[in-house]
Amino acid sequence: MTATSRRAILRTLGISVCMFAVAAAAPAVSQGRTSVKIGYAISKTGPNAGGAGITTLPNYELWVKEVNEAGGLELPDGSRLPIEVVEYDDRSSAEEVVRAIERLATQDEVDFILPPWGTGFNLAVAPLFDRFGYPQLAVSSVTDKAPEFVQRWKRSFWMLGGGSDYTDALAGLLKKTNDEGKINNKVAMISVADGFGIDLVTAARPSFSEAELEVVYDVTYPAGTTDFTSMINEAAGSGADTFVAFSYPPETFAITQQAQVAKFNPKVLYLGVGTGFPNYGADLGPNAEGMMSLGGIDPNNQANTAYRKRHEEVTGRAPDFWGSVVTFASLQMLQEAVKRRGLDREAVSDELSNGTFETVLGEVKLEDNQLRKLWFGGQWQNGNFVAVAPVDREGVSQAIMPKASWQ
Amino acid sequence: MLVTTIINGLVLGGTYALVAMGLTIQYGIARIMNLAYGETIIAAAFLAFVLNGGLGIAPLASLLIAAPAGFALSYVIYGLMLRPLVRRSGGGAGLEVNSILATFGLLFVIQGIMLVLFGGDYISYSYMNFGVDVLGASVAANRLLALVLAVILGGGLYLLLTRTLWGTALRAVAVAPQSAPLVGIDANRAARFAFALGGALATCGGVVISMYQTFTASSGVIFTMKALIVVILGGVGNLAGALSAGLLLGLVETLVATYVSPGLTLAAVYHIFLGVLLWRPSGLFGKARR
Numbered sequence: 001m002t003a004t005s006r007r008a009i010l011r012t013l014g015i016s017v018c019m020f021a022v023a024a025a026a027p028a029v030s031q032g033r034t035s036v037k038i039g040y041a042i043s044k045t046g047p048n049a050g051g052a053g054i055t056t057l058p059n060y061e062l063w064v065k066e067v068n069e070a071g072g073l074e075l076p077d078g079s080r081l082p083i084e085v086v087e088y089d090d091r092s093s094a095e096e097v098v099r100a101i102e103r104l105a106t107q108d109e110v111d112f113i114l115p116p117w118g119t120g121f122n123l124a125v126a127p128l129f130d131r132f133g134y135p136q137l138a139v140s141s142v143t144d145k146a147p148e149f150v151q152r153w154k155r156s157f158w159m160l161g162g163g164s165d166y167t168d169a170l171a172g173l174l175k176k177t178n179d180e181g182k183i184n185n186k187v188a189m190i191s192v193a194d195g196f197g198i199d200l201v202t203a204a205r206p207s208f209s210e211a212e213l214e215v216v217y218d219v220t221y222p223a224g225t226t227d228f229t230s231m232i233n234e235a236a237g238s239g240a241d242t243f244v245a246f247s248y249p250p251e252t253f254a255i256t257q258q259a260q261v262a263k264f265n266p267k268v269l270y271l272g273v274g275t276g277f278p279n280y281g282a283d284l285g286p287n288a289e290g291m292m293s294l295g296g297i298d299p300n301n302q303a304n305t306a307y308r309k310r311h312e313e314v315t316g317r318a319p320d321f322w323g324s325v326v327t328f329a330s331l332q333m334l335q336e337a338v339k340r341r342g343l344d345r346e347a348v349s350d351e352l353s354n355g356t357f358e359t360v361l362g363e364v365k366l367e368d369n370q371l372r373k374l375w376f377g378g379q380w381q382n383g384n385f386v387a388v389a390p391v392d393r394e395g396v397s398q399a400i401m402p403k404a405s406w407q
Numbered sequence: 408m409l410v411t412t413i414i415n416g417l418v419l420g421g422t423y424a425l426v427a428m429g430l431t432i433q434y435g436i437a438r439i440m441n442l443a444y445g446e447t448i449i450a451a452a453f454l455a456f457v458l459n460g461g462l463g464i465a466p467l468a469s470l471l472i473a474a475p476a477g478f479a480l481s482y483v484i485y486g487l488m489l490r491p492l493v494r495r496s497g498g499g500a501g502l503e504v505n506s507i508l509a510t511f512g513l514l515f516v517i518q519g520i521m522l523v524l525f526g527g528d529y530i531s532y533s534y535m536n537f538g539v540d541v542l543g544a545s546v547a548a549n550r551l552l553a554l555v556l557a558v559i560l561g562g563g564l565y566l567l568l569t570r571t572l573w574g575t576a577l578r579a580v581a582v583a584p585q586s587a588p589l590v591g592i593d594a595n596r597a598a599r600f601a602f603a604l605g606g607a608l609a610t611c612g613g614v615v616i617s618m619y620q621t622f623t624a625s626s627g628v629i630f631t632m633k634a635l636i637v638v639i640l641g642g643v644g645n646l647a648g649a650l651s652a653g654l655l656l657g658l659v660e661t662l663v664a665t666y667v668s669p670g671l672t673l674a675a676v677y678h679i680f681l682g683v684l685l686w687r688p689s690g691l692f693g694k695a696r697r
Contacts, residue, residue: 047626229419230669257536257619277529283531283532284533
């Protein structure tokens with residue numbers, strides 16, 4: 001590199017730094033509170049984009065649009081301020097999401113930060129939310145450690161339960177069906193060797209043994225595995241009536257396809273993330289019937305049905321049957337808390353902890369900063385992914401076991 | 408049981424071989440280490456998805472559209488973007504570094520376009536997803552198709568490269584790009600043609616893979632990595648090498664998943680990779696560089 005080119009580069013660099021400084025200074029001048037700044041970092045690219053693009057981002061967009069069309073976020077004095085969004089792409093990188101949240105808090109100085117997608121990412125940013133005093137409405141994160149986290153980070157809220165909630169619900173259903181003599185007590189289980197799979201399978205082992213279910217096949221596979229034929233063959237040969245896979249979406253689709261090819265027909269087929277995606281049911285058609293997974297909805301809940309319709313109209317696609325509605329409900333809670341307590345983050349966090357909110361999920365009140373009234377198991381029935389667990393909650397559907405064979 | 412496992416392994420290996428063949432030609436003959444290779448595969452997968460969903464064209468038929476499109480696109484990319492690099496490097500070692508940097512940029516351009524057009528969602532559709540009985544093992548028809556296509560394309564091109572004058576010219580460019588013009592070979596044209604051929608093979612692979620594998624706009628890099636392993640394992644620029652290395656990887660993965668543990672498939676693959684590189688540094692079928 002020659003001296004002149006280095007000088008040219010330095011000059012360009014200097015000019016651009018000045019430009020950025022001017023650009024950054026501009027909004028500070030016009031800060032007469034004409035809007036509420038809401039920021040978030042979300043995976044728009046990279047391996048997490050598929051999940052974030054279904055469960056989280058469309059709900060953020062839908063909510064912002066609805067609030068702004070109504071004139072903005074309502075404050076305690078009845079005035080309304082439009083939402084101004086600051087959005088970053090974390091490129092599915094944990095370092096990037098931490099940097100983006102830090103930037104939102106210190107440079108953009110947003111009023112509220114919406115959480116990123118995924119258990120790992122929510123844990124990665126939780127200390128930052130806490131340090132900068134922002135409430136964190138962590139929806140798309142399943143963790144059994146939520147009670148501990150609430151102690152550590154007072155303004156964190158955990159909205160999707162823990163792994164053992166889901167596996168206990170599944171074990172309960174299996175035990176009941178076994179007692180009725182419809183299936184045997186053997187379970188074949190595979191799981192992805194990554195966050196979600198590890199959490200769920202760790203919770204599942206004690207859940208199953210407590211329910212006196214015998215796990216006859218239990219292996220993990222690396223994330224990104226595309227060929228499941230050998231695992232399916234082993235599971236088929238194990239004599240288990242129940243096949244459980246704690247899988248990520250691409251693997252969920254692959255297992256479904258390969259189970260059909262192998263004519264693998266266990267009486268209960270329970271797969272991981274992706275089963276509750278709307279296009280899963282649409283693509284499979286009648287073959288989706290009886291497939292089970294985490295989540296589910298009450299098809300007779302009017303508020304939820306209306307939400308699903310709006311979601312499809314505004315974003316152009318249907319929400320998933322698990323985290324989507326909870327994400328939207330968490331935003332409604334934030335909106336209501338701001339209406340009651342204003343833009344003071346401390347007060348809003350307090351309201352989120354103690355208040356009762358009317359949302360698309362129905363009436364919501366957090367217990368120890370956690371949403372506990374959730375659906376922990378669902379099943380495709382007549383083109384709808386309906387909730388089948390917990391069995392004692394109002395609105396639950398009866399699980400159909402054994403599942404029909406592939407057509 | 409063992410027969411079933413071996414057949415399943417070969418079928419899985421067919422996918423790996425199919426994915427790797429284009430890269431081995433691009434890297435081996437045109438000397439371009441194309442990091443945007445996986446993106447070409449994904450672009451073809453999207454093409455098959457759109458043609459299938461929007462126009463009702465069967466994915467198998469869209470091969471006839473995808474292959475020429477991949478050829479033309481790669482031809483243009485080589486002419487516009489890579490030819491200046493080749494000229495500047497004058498056949499030296501600089502080309503490898505330059506082409507890696509340039510195609511690394513291209514990766515993000517293609518990926519960005521796909522993200523804008525299709526978003527970051529998981530895409531999958533179902534086509535030819537039924538079992539075919541092969542020696543008592545039920546094999547998915549679409550995966551079997553990938554294996555058959557890999558064998559036909561790989562075998563056919565291997566014969567073309569080794570038995571025809573045209574193939575000999577391409578190999579001459581691969582071995583000695585500076586000396587090839589001395590015997591009347593247009594090295595530039597040959598390299599450009601080879602790069603385009605590699606692009607066409609990549610799009611064929613993309614179309615077939617889209618039939619059974621879920622993909623997103625950003626999953627191209629996975630294919631590039633897998634293809635790179637197969638290419639280096641088989642010997643750079645050697646189609647028969649890519650074919651056998653692909654099948655070997657498929658066999659190893661399936662055998663390990665069945666008899667050891669599915670969790671160790673990746674470890675086994677990299678052990679084989681390491682072993683072959685220690686034993687034959689230029690790959691299974693590679694000839695030592697002079």
